[in-house]
Amino acid sequence: MSNQKLEYDAALGGRVTLPTHIPTYHYAAGALREIKSLIADAQQTRSTKLIFQSLPKHMRRRAMSHHPKRLPRKYRSAHKSQMGKSGNTAAIKKRPSRKYRRRPKNLMREYLRRQRRHIWLETHIWHAKRFHMVDRWGYKLPYASCDKTYRACYRASAQHCLVQDISFYCCVELQGNIDLLCAGFARLTSSECGLSIGAKTYLSGRREGSIELFRDGKYPAGALQRASFMWRPITDVNSDKRTLWLWLHPCGATTTIEELVQVFDLKSTKHKKLPLSGEKLSTEDNKEQPTKEETKESKQSNTKEQPLRFWTQTKAFELNRHYANADGTLELLVLKNSFNRFRLTGPRSQEVLANSLRAYQIRETTNSNEPDHWLSQLDSEQRRIHETQANYCRSALRLNTPSELLSNMVLGLNIVDPRLQRPIKRTKAGVVEAAPKGSKPAQLLMDAPACLPTSALWDKELRERLGNKMLSIHDYCQLRQKHAVVPGMPCAFEQSMQPLPVLLVQRPGSQQPRYKRLGYGCGWDIIAPARYGLVLWLTLIMWGARPGGLREFDTVAREAGAELHLPDTVAGVEQAATAAADRRARYFRLPPNKRCNYRKYAVVSPFSAPFGQLVRDWRQETDDSANQFFVLRQRDLLQRIDTSLRRKQKLPGPKELPAGCLVQVQLRLLRRGSLHENAIICLPTRADLKRRLKQLKRDDQAPVYCEPPLPDLNERPRRDLRLAHKRLLKRLRGRRVREKRKLQETSTQRVHIRAANTAALVREHFAEMCRLWLPMEPAATTNSVRRQCTREVFGYVTSASFSFTEATVCAVGYVTAGGLRQLLSDGQQSPLCLVRDPDSRDYRFSSLKVNLDVSMP
């Protein structure tokens, strides 16, 4: 090979052999490696400095880190990414200016983007400025006002007028043969729960009814929801086709519609399978939609000859979902978001309505200046109906409270645009005019004309036309700006604004004077066509109605001694589950020394009411359906329970009163103390009653009995677990530190400690800790709910608070039939029960009353 020479290298301190020649490819490969590493170094700086710090002095500018534009352009993107990583928002894309965002086009685009996930009501923007908004049932709904209005809303509902937007209720239109409809609904409900849908009192359409819906043939289990309905008054005497509106709560609406579709054997008309006849083979013919009669005929004829040849027609977009049965005798149309429904509660809603709704006056003269709208094309009969309705409404709204009128009455009315009826300033509505001496409320009640419920609102085309032809708020304001000489005075152009039909539905409020003050919660519902929501809402608000949110539904129901969603309905189950999750999350957000130890308090289920297990424990015999429970809705049975409670008689036997049923009761604390949701209702012992008498004598307000604290067996395991977990985390960290140190020894740059990656570990520990904190779930174990503490549990409270109508703490709860029977067999003076909050050990006495109108609101 080559002869090697030894040379002296001072740097290495010895002799180094250097080759005399090298192969070029070795040299090139080395150079290449060197270049590569140089490029890599240049691309990825190892310096800990930021980009703007690494610039030479003469290129640096003041406040460079905040303004990327002061950097040379090629460094800007790198700078932005560096700033973004450090959480410095200055470098993140700037929010566009307010001026830009407020441009109508951009504002509208933003609104549409935000509506993609949740549907907005028409009054959404008004509410969003003033209310806490929550996501519920696919809508964005107002929960409660940002102001403190809890008590004010109660006052409004009791003495003035509370208005709530309930447009989220889903309206379902059913059209078909009346016998078919009644037979179908008979499968979904039971005659024990009250009048059926085809009762004579509802069929004329003059009253709104309500029915309990169950799954097909599953009564009494499988409750869906309570739905109110109204029949369209008979328009054509000859045909037996009738139309029905069913108002469904959005929580159970999809389930209910599915059930309706199944019961009536309906098919969606979105996808239609149409037969392919010989003439229609060309594509042009296929595009045309054949009329219904043709399709039916050709279908029948074709199914025999060529059963397999068809084509599918699919509608790309269906605003209102439409279903029909096979022979077209029954149709179902989901009229979601095509109405606005506002709920007015309180006696003053009369004045508010009388001021904000003015019946349209049809002028007799038919000159050319007469505005051309739908109301001017009426025939004489319809005009007469319109006049009658206007007169009746005027005198009905003069009464002192809505509950003096026929209960659940439906009243149609054609009114002028509500924008014309506003006061200049927000004022409390006063009495419009004194009632004339001759008119008596009894006459209004008994001699109501038959044409009252007739309304043009039932007409679908008219509703669409109304929405399209409506003068928008913006146009109205512009017109007023142009024409109004004196601010606030009426203008000439306002005469030509189109009238609109509305339906007023009376709600009678409390009808049991023994249970709750007569007429509490009475009011009106207004149903208005779509797009008129905000206009009407603002008029009502201007006349002094107090706006309320979802919270007010619960409070009004609780004050009335009822509950909005029963625990066995779809909505009730969902509500209980979300509330339980919320309470649980809140409990574990507290520091451990602020959490109450439910194991010590002998509370089995602190966050939800385990009705299934409660019913199971109260059952005499055990079978497979032991966990099934349902709320008792039979009025006559409830009446008998009520009388036997009041007169201390025996309850109906277990054959009539099955063990799986729950009775809704209103509890009332007799003395001091407060109640919350999920409190337990217990049977008192003889000693408790004696002690109560003693306390009454001494005027002692102390709780009648205190649950002795149980030892918590999990206390030690919890401590061990916590210590072990801490130790483990510490050990892992020590390991990482050592690893880092080791790396640092061999490296010239600064080495950072490795990320912990213990999230899974911590989560697992937290779950285990939660399990050790809480008592065992009653659903998972066979532990008794009935005998969870020293007193026997026979019910649970679902909503409780201080009640303004009763001036004490009141609660709505459910008790088992077996428990009631045992309570009565004790032979007390008046039936009293013990209640205890889940986070307290004190038992207090409360009286109980049976609610006869279950799910009244």
Add this chain to the structure above:
Amino acid sequence: MDNNSTERGAKPRNNRHKQQQNNRAHHRVVRKVPPRVYNDNRNIYITSKSDIKAQQKRCEDILNSGVNEIYLHCMGFSITRGLNLALRLIKNSEGALSYAINTSTLRLVDELHPLCDEDDITFRHRNNSALHIKIYNSNLFNIIVPKLPAQPALPKPDHSEDRRQTYSARQQTPRKPQQQKQFKTKKTKPTDK
């Protein structure tokens, strides 16, 4: 706060529910809210469910605020309560208040809700006795009212007009504090307890 048991001299509630049991098979009786003639703060409708002390305080507050007369309307079972309340007010006022009583019969309508599908809603008339007690300030002469051209002779039951005029009169004649009789000064313990 069940005051029914403490009511003195009240006649017992009638046993109408026993009669109702006979026709329970056909319908359910639903009572309506009885009608009110006037709905302002001077007409007080008495209910036996409210606390009697609260009712008394309410009446005293209205009278002390310068209103010369109030009307207590009571019906049926609450007539006794109304009488008790009126007597208590007059007794506590030391002769400053007087009363006048009118009786009447109210014609009430009940709804009969059907219990089976074939029936329609029907109505029932029912009469109930009512009492209207006017409690007024008898020593009106204490207040010096200057002669005014538009001065009414005496307050009449037409309240809307009435109130306006008394208001204007009050504005024109600033009331002297010693002339205003405070009825709540002497609190006597109710003797009927």
